[in-house]
Amino acid sequence: MSPALVLDRVAAAYGREPVLEGVTGVVEPGVAVALIGPNGAGKTTLIKAILGLVPIVSGRIEVLGTTPEAARARVAYVPQAEALDPQFPVSVLQVVVMGRYRAIGWGRRPSRADKAAARAALDEVGLAQRAGDRFGVLSGGQRQRVLLARAVAQEARLLLLDEPFTGVDATTTDSVLTVLHRLRRAGVAVVMSTHDLSVAHLACDEACLINRHQVAFGPVEDALTPELLKATYGGAALLLDGGATVIAR
């Protein structure tokens, strides 16, 4: 089975400014990778490059066996919920159904089967009873879960999550971890950017450390060592006695 994601010496830039270079790694189906690095390190840029939204200046990205642009229908992106307007007049269910729009196609309306699939995804994140509420009245963590449900409803083979655990409550964290675990067992590959090292250990098999260039890419136990973290975060990483590392953002 071909890998879900292949990154080969990927470099990206904004105009003349290089923002990312030397990113190399392979993500097999069912594997979860934590994208770790300080703010401005290029994590979001890498995610956007995998989505084909940002051009790369050198190297190669292969998504689900083809180019990022061609693979988009089978790649789901879970953004941060705060970017969305809470006043927008859509219901929770409508947001989840949005994940299936590509499959439904231009000019056609969502069918009962689509709505049923959406409800199932909502149920999986524990929000089935809020289906009729306006998206914006839910809490931050709940909205994040709705966006995850949207990605689940899309039936994608690769999931890209932008800091899914930042600033969310414990219920949301549990719910997201459970869903991700189920997806990985089903062979879906996951890439998530995060600052939370404990989550990285819990939810991910591999870690990619980035600070404008790749510091490491490998299994979590090998990559999340104090030395490598210090190399990634610079002064913001604090080595404690006993080998633990704390990151101050």
Added chain:
Amino acid sequence: MWGLFFEPFQLGYMRRALAEVVILGVLGGVVGVHVLLRRLAFLTEVVQHTVFPGIAIAFALDQSLLAGALVAGIVAIILYTFGARRVDSNALMALLISTFFALGVVVVSRRTGYQSDLTALLFGRILSVDQRELLDTLVIGVVSVVLLVVLHKELVLRAFDPLGSEAMGYPTIALDLVVNVVVMLTVVAAVRAVGTVLVVAFIVTPAATARLLCRRITPMMIVAAALGALGGWLGLVVSYEGSIHHGWRLASGATIVLVLTAGFLLVAAGRAVAVRVRRPQMAMAPA
């Protein structure tokens, strides 16, 4: 008494005006909801002023006002796209609005007796709509509404989550262009009825009123379309009654806009009262 609402429309020109205003009301309502969702109200303002010289020139040359407006609108968009690289966009829009408008004024003023031409172009001549214009409006209306309905879910997605829609592979620029072009077509169609300065009322006011009344997009569009058509009808009735039976000279286009605005204010006030009555401790509840 109820005859009042139908009496004016025994006259041919009033029937045509009514048809024009109803089509524009429905079109404006549907387009207006998209304008609200994408926050394009200022752009609409800009378009309505920048098509003016096109209309003035077409009027002077006795050509199709529609074509003139389209050309002017396209030129404005091109100038804006290039100008936005060197000048702040907010100021650029004000510049385009005022200079294009000035050009229109200058063109109109070349003819003698220009003040009445100017007022006609600025405030519309809904009562002198002819068959051909009515047909134009109908075609624009049908094409625009069909386009918006067919692309409905994609347009809503793009308005709600632009990044998400791009990530899913939707051509965001093309979707934006569709809405912008439809807005421009609506402005051009409405300009002949209510004039360049009042067009924004046809597009934004019914939709804003519907926004206060409805919680979901599809009902919002239906309500906005109904309000637009109703406002048009009532406005014509009021201006007719006022002119014929009371001797007041009420400009039809302006009366329609005033009726639509009054509707908005009524709903806004009613909502404020209802919110206070239902939940006195939460004075500003979300929609």
Added chain:
Amino acid sequence: MRNLVDSLQSPLYRRALLEAVLVGAVAGVVGVHVVLRRLPFFVVAMSHATFPGVAIASALGISLFLGGSAYGLVVVAAVLVLGANRALDDASVIGVVLAGSFALGVLVVSAQPGSSRDLSAFLVGSVLTVTPADVVTTVVVGAGVLGVLGFLQKELVLGAFDRSGASALGYRGWVLDAIVLVAVTLTMVTAIPAVGTLLAVALLTVPALTARLWVDRVGAAIAVAAFVGALSGVLGLFAAAIWSIAAGGAIALATGVCFLVSLAVTASRNRTGRRLPGRAGGVAA
């Protein structure tokens, strides 16, 4: 050209020239603050908002200043109250209120006899019929506005760039804002006889934008804007005489022409693509 020479003999025309130069210069200066504080949209809105007030005041025979400014304040209040509803964005609320107000103004004016002429006079001016009283008003109001702006120039610029810094130094942000908004309103109403409400926007934004293409410092921008504003007044009136077109429109158009010419000339000077406020550029006081 003979038209022009003939026109220059007429005292009416010479008075119109004087008015145009004065209004252009004052508006140019106020415009620098408008652009600095990113207020062009507000100015467009005010041009629509003052119209009904002016129309009603004229119908009632009371001062146009009072009418225009009073109604302007009513509009501001309405926008603030209606804008509190978070479901509607500001531009939409403003659009609704302005279009409604404008319709009101149209009705008021069109209900009177001889309305077409008055309507267009309000909207696009009739500078060739300015009275000596109008000119005196322009001088007095203009001097007052320029005086206040000149006196407070440092503070206004600081407040525009660094609100919190200015507050920290003890300047009340809203007072400075209010001063500029009042200056804009007064200038706009003063400009009505010359160019009308809708075209006053041109004088209040374009010369200032033109100035920014040439110079980087506020003091210099003020001088250039005043010059360009006055120049537009003159060019516009000359064009009106030569080609028999509406003077107000010609003046506003002249501002656009000056801008375009400046854009072309300075483009070759600045290959690096220097940006104006709101982009990466900055302005030294």
